[in-house]
Amino acid sequence: MGFDGMNCPNCGAELPETLTHAKMVACRYCESTVVLEDDALRTAGEKGVMAEEPSLFVLGREIRYRRESWMPVGQARFSYGTGWWDEFWAIDGGGDGVWVSVDEGEIAVERPYGIDVSLSPERLVRGRSVVLNGETFTVTEFGTATCMALRGEFPEELHVGQAYQYWHLSGSMGRLVTLEYSDGEFAASEGAWVDPYLIRSENANA
Amino acid sequence: MTDGFAPSGARLAAINCTSCGSPLPALAGHRSKTLICSYCGAVMDRHDGYRLLARYRDMDRPDGPFRIGMNGEVMGVEQTIVGIVGVDAVIEGYRYDWTNYQLYSPTHGYSWLTWADGHITHSRKTRDMPESSGSFAYKAPIAAAGRAFQMFEQYAARITYLEGELTWVPSLGDQTQVIETIDPPHGYSIVMGDNETEFEFGTYLDRAETLAAFGIEDSFPRAYTVHAIQPFLPGSLHMALSKVGSIFAIVALVIGLAFLAIGNGQKITETVIVDTDAGGSVMFPLNRPSRLAEVRLTANVVNSWSWYDMELVHEDSDETVAEFDGGLEYYEGYDSDGRWTEGSQTATFRFKPPAAGAYRLTITTGDPQSARLPVKVEVRENVMLSRYLFGLAIFFTLCWLSLWLRSRAFEAKRWGDDGEDDD
Numbered sequence: 364m365g366f367d368g369m370n371c372p373n374c375g376a377e378l379p380e381t382l383t384h385a386k387m388v389a390c391r392y393c394e395s396t397v398v399l400e401d402d403a404l405r406t407a408g409e410k411g412v413m414a415e416e417p418s419l420f421v422l423g424r425e426i427r428y429r430r431e432s433w434m435p436v437g438q439a440r441f442s443y444g445t446g447w448w449d450e451f452w453a454i455d456g457g458g459d460g461v462w463v464s465v466d467e468g469e470i471a472v473e474r475p476y477g478i479d480v481s482l483s484p485e486r487l488v489r490g491r492s493v494v495l496n497g498e499t500f501t502v503t504e505f506g507t508a509t510c511m512a513l514r515g516e517f518p519e520e521l522h523v524g525q526a527y528q529y530w531h532l533s534g535s536m537g538r539l540v541t542l543e544y545s546d547g548e549f550a551a552s553e554g555a556w557v558d559p560y561l562i563r564s565e566n567a568n569a
Numbered sequence: 570m571t572d573g574f575a576p577s578g579a580r581l582a583a584i585n586c587t588s589c590g591s592p593l594p595a596l597a598g599h600r601s602k603t604l605i606c607s608y609c610g611a612v613m614d615r616h617d618g619y620r621l622l623a624r625y626r627d628m629d630r631p632d633g634p635f636r637i638g639m640n641g642e643v644m645g646v647e648q649t650i651v652g653i654v655g656v657d658a659v660i661e662g663y664r665y666d667w668t669n670y671q672l673y674s675p676t677h678g679y680s681w682l683t684w685a686d687g688h689i690t691h692s693r694k695t696r697d698m699p700e701s702s703g704s705f706a707y708k709a710p711i712a713a714a715g716r717a718f719q720m721f722e723q724y725a726a727r728i729t730y731l732e733g734e735l736t737w738v739p740s741l742g743d744q745t746q747v748i749e750t751i752d753p754p755h756g757y758s759i760v761m762g763d764n765e766t767e768f769e770f771g772t773y774l775d776r777a778e779t780l781a782a783f784g785i786e787d788s789f790p791r792a793y794t795v796h797a798i799q800p801f802l803p804g805s806l807h808m809a810l811s812k813v814g815s816i817f818a819i820v821a822l823v824i825g826l827a828f829l830a831i832g833n834g835q836k837i838t839e840t841v842i843v844d845t846d847a848g849g850s851v852m853f854p855l856n857r858p859s860r861l862a863e864v865r866l867t868a869n870v871v872n873s874w875s876w877y878d879m880e881l882v883h884e885d886s887d888e889t890v891a892e893f894d895g896g897l898e899y900y901e902g903y904d905s906d907g908r909w910t911e912g913s914q915t916a917t918f919r920f921k922p923p924a925a926g927a928y929r930l931t932i933t934t935g936d937p938q939s940a941r942l943p944v945k946v947e948v949r950e951n952v953m954l955s956r957y958l959f960g961l962a963i964f965f966t967l968c969w970l971s972l973w974l975r976s977r978a979f980e981a982k983r984w985g986d987d988g989e990d991d992d
Contacts, residue, residue, distance in 0.1 A: 416675065417675040418676060467675065467679070468679065469600070469678055536698060537697065537698060558695060558770075559677040
């Protein structure tokens with residue numbers, strides 16, 4: 364679908380051209396999140412209040428790490444009770460999207476991951492081994508997160524106030540898999556941890 | 570008491586100890602789990618309403634320049650000191666202690682600044698596991714974090730002091746097994762606790778710069794030991810001396826070798842005086858004034874000596890140019906180690922002729938034994954001496970090697986191979 368000047372169905376403001384690469388965008392003018400669905404736009408709720416916090420990642424500002432680069436285009440903030448983390452949707456140097464989770468210097472970069480087994484939340488307890496696509500992982504962390512605020516564009520529909528169960532799984536050589544469970548469905552992403560001291564950005568000493 | 574975690578900028582920056590009521594700063598982020606009171610040693614759970622978990626009274630704060638609440642730039646990142654952990658370990662029978670300062674940066678998270686025996690290092694958690702799972706034998710190579718480390722030491726580290734905000738729930742006396750590997754100025758440590766193993770990447774920091782970054786005047790005793798990951802950093806003067814030495818050593822050696830090859834000069838005359846008792850003389854021309862000339866005497870002295878007086882006269886002016894006296898002595902024999910010799914049957918006398926022209930060398934001896942020995946007289950001119958250049962080459966080589974020697978001594982001290990105890 365080519366971009367032909369789409370407007371927010373809530374306030375009528377022009378939506379960014381990059382929406383053609385995303386499924387969801389937060390309108391910069393009103394408090395709406397807008398979802399692209401079958402070439403039609405519909406509002407998906409409020410975008411919430413994103414309080415400014417010091418971060419290496421800023422929307423629209425390229426990040427370089429070793430030989431990779433990422434351009435953050437969407438920022439979602441999740442609360443997990445004792446704290447919160449930011450989940451950035453970013454476009455890498457090859458044009459593919461990655462999820463970058465940022466929690467006080469703990470940074471992981473992950474890509475969507477198709478899993479070949481059926482999982483049940485009850486079996487995913489801390490310390491248990493799980494085999495995904497022939498690779499063994501150990502459940503290292505479990506929690507429930509609630510989406511607090513949204514900004515920018517995302518490849519999937521997110522809703523402020525929606526709760527997700529999440530699990531962090533660790534594999535060999537620093538491999539990381541994150542499982543999310545919401546509305547009866549699992550979504551997975553796989554990747555690795557990132558050393559914040561090796562990140563190069565205009566905001567590196569924010 | 571409030572210390573909310575809402576990312577709204579409304580987080581209060583102080584709380585009161587739930588045990589003694591003292592006001593305490595809340596400087597760290599939401600991933601810090603415990604707060605240890607600076608006054609009463611109460612350990613409180615930050616994630617559970619500052620519930621009292623333990624209390625450690627009468628802890629003595631370990632030595633170190635930093636205090637909780639100090640801000641400074643470390644590794645290019647603005648950081649705040651939020652906690653203090655004193656640690657000790659017994660290694661090869663010696664007790665060592667050091668102080669770890671928990672750093673917090675909103676962008677880079679939590680890391681450590683360590684003060685050990687006057688040295689400062691920074692370490693942070695890394696997810697890079699060792700790439701080789703071979704032995705951890707002393708000096709064994711360990712590949713990790715894209716670097717080639719060497720096994721340095723392993724020990725059990727014990728917590729001796731706690732204060733401030735920390736990212737885990739510690740207990741006084743807790744022990745972790747630590748394997749330290751080094752690639753100065755970096756280190757890679759494997760820290761094994763009861764439930765998990767963590768990996769840390771360390772960097773040696775310039776002490777003056779780090780203290781200055783925190784606004785601390787450096788009035789602390791200087792570090793006399795070599796830290797495990799301290800890089801060898803010679804002074805600029807020593808570096809320059811070594812560089813100049815390397816160049817001049819080669820130049821002096823090359824010129825010295827050239828002199829050795831062509832510096833023997835030209836033979837002007839060679840004659841044998843059979844009876845020096847009567848005063849023999851030799852006439853010869855010298856055509857290279859101001860260039861070195863030499864008289865070489867050779868006699869077949871064996872297990873004896875001979876002594877000669879010489880006078881060199883410029884014939885044209887009839888002036889005495891030089892007077893020499895000197896002897897030949899040569900001894901030989903056999904002992905339990907085999908044949909031995911001592912001395913020489915040749916002696917050389919050098920002079921610089923003031924002008925070209927004919928010269929007469931008169932040789933006499935008053936010693937009857939010497940007078941009976943024929944002596945060969947050889948005169949050469951345009952002689953060049955290589956030995957001074959070889960001396961210079963040795964001197965400059967020592968200047969050159971001094972850096973390497975100092976580096977070797979530094980490494981010996983690092984590895985404890987210098988025969989001295991660091992304690």
